[in-house]
Amino acid sequence: MKKKTYVWLASLLLMLVATLTSCEKFALDDSGTNSHDANANVIIHASVAKNNSTGTRSGEEDEEVEGKPLEDYCSRLSIAIFDGEEKVKTLNLKAEDGYDDIGINLDAGKYRMVAIGHNGSGNCTISSPEKVKFYKNKMTDTFFYYGTFNVIDGEDTDNYILLNRAVAQFKVHITDATLPAEAHSIKFYYTGGSSTLDAVTGYGCVQSRQTESFKLQEGKRDYSVYTFPREENKGLKMTINILDADAQSIKEYSKEGVPVKRNNITQTHISIKDHTISDPDQKEDGDSGKGNLGFTVNPDWEGEIVVEFE
Numbered sequence: 001m002k003k004k005t006y007v008w009l010a011s012l013l014l015m016l017v018a019t020l021t022s023c024e025k026f027a028l029d030d031s032g033t034n035s036h037d038a039n040a041n042v043i044i045h046a047s048v049a050k051n052n053s054t055g056t057r058s059g060e061e062d063e064e065v066e067g068k069p070l071e072d073y074c075s076r077l078s079i080a081i082f083d084g085e086e087k088v089k090t091l092n093l094k095a096e097d098g099y100d101d102i103g104i105n106l107d108a109g110k111y112r113m114v115a116i117g118h119n120g121s122g123n124c125t126i127s128s129p130e131k132v133k134f135y136k137n138k139m140t141d142t143f144f145y146y147g148t149f150n151v152i153d154g155e156d157t158d159n160y161i162l163l164n165r166a167v168a169q170f171k172v173h174i175t176d177a178t179l180p181a182e183a184h185s186i187k188f189y190y191t192g193g194s195s196t197l198d199a200v201t202g203y204g205c206v207q208s209r210q211t212e213s214f215k216l217q218e219g220k221r222d223y224s225v226y227t228f229p230r231e232e233n234k235g236l237k238m239t240i241n242i243l244d245a246d247a248q249s250i251k252e253y254s255k256e257g258v259p260v261k262r263n264n265i266t267q268t269h270i271s272i273k274d275h276t277i278s279d280p281d282q283k284e285d286g287d288s289g290k291g292n293l294g295f296t297v298n299p300d301w302e303g304e305i306v307v308e309f310e
Contacts, residue, residue, distance in 0.1 A: 040103025042149075042157045044079065044115075070163075071095030074117030074143060080126035082112040092123045108153035114199045115145040117163050131205065132197040139195055139210065139226035142166045146199040166197055167226040168260035169301070171267040172240060174221045183272055184245045186223050187213040192236040193227025193260065202262065204228030213243075227260060235259050240309070242272050253309040263302040268309055 070077065077099055081089035088111070089104050114129045119142075122135030129146055143163035151157050172186070189211050194204020204227065212225045227236065235257040242251040251272055260266050 039105045042104050042106050042151060042159065044102040044159045070099045070117060075119045076123060078116045078124050078126060080114045081106065082129060083109060085128065106151045108151050110148060110150050112148050115161065115163060117143040129200050130198045132199055134195060137195045139167065141226065144197060144199050144202065165263040166202060166228060168229050168262055169224050169226055169265045170238065170260065171222060171224040171265055173267065173269045175269050175271045176273050179216055179218060180272055182244045182250055183216055183242050185213055185215050185243045187241045187243055188225045190236045190238045192234060194230050197228050201231065203231040229260050229262050233260065255307065255309050258307055259305050261305065264305055265301050266305040266307060268307050270309060
């Protein structure tokens with residue numbers, strides 16, 4: 001009797017496994033792995049635009065341009081699909097796995113899409129199109145898309161959408177030929193920008209206190225931080241500290257009202273030894289253009305702004 005019972009239980013388990021396997025669908029989740037839907041009726045194409053586009057929203061230009069690999073500019077890509085205010089799909093991808101032909105399955109209807117390309121060490125969190133937060137609030141070069149699309153019952157949908165740069169960059173160039181022996185790291189503390197993005201407007205949506213530190217390396221003279229400019233943009237209050245090995249400041253530079261602009265680099269030159277400012281030559285604004293081919297980003301900065309610290 002026990003033998004028959006065991007055989008019956010084993011058969012039941014096999015039937016259950018077979019049933020679950022036949023019904024399995026690949027889930028779209030926040031795990032950071034590729035999770036393409038096996039029954040995809042919506043395909044999103046990924047590439048990088050060579051041309052410049054500075055529009056607030058992406059995907060509004062119809063002109064097609066030759067594309068370049070998105071993974072050359074963004075190590076991570078997050079996509080969130082919303083039905084009204086409800087998030088119905090989330091997908092996190094890594095460049096090492098590729099971004100081409102991303103497939104998802106959706107019922108017929110109208111949807112909102114947010115896509116974020118960045119280089120953070122973890123996935124971003126898209127709570128709503130108006131609120132995108134980043135892993136440990138750390139900022140990197142970041143690109144965004146927000147738009148709507150329709151899914152028609154019985155038809156496949158191809159989406160070719162354009163990502164634009166969302167951040168402003170602040171860059172310090174150290175002019176010293178050799179670094180002072182006591183100089184160990186450089187620390188940036190700044191307010192006036194945001195570490196949270198509203199993908200609908202393309203502006204930062206919270207008042208953030210941002211801090212970034214980098215170990216100084218012999219032979220490296222450029223150090224950059226990022227922020228999302230806020231809509232009422234009044235500039236940044238920026239403090240730069242050169243620290244010794246005990247994290248004590250040996251040089252400090254501070255300035256209020258530092259101008260920042262989305263897709264622009266604000267730069268300054270400093271000398272640690274002399275604590276003097278070299279006035280770099282103003283660079284010309286980059287050429288602008290339009291383009292739309294797949295998941296594209298604008299790899300070229302629009303221009304530069306030069307400031308001096310006293």
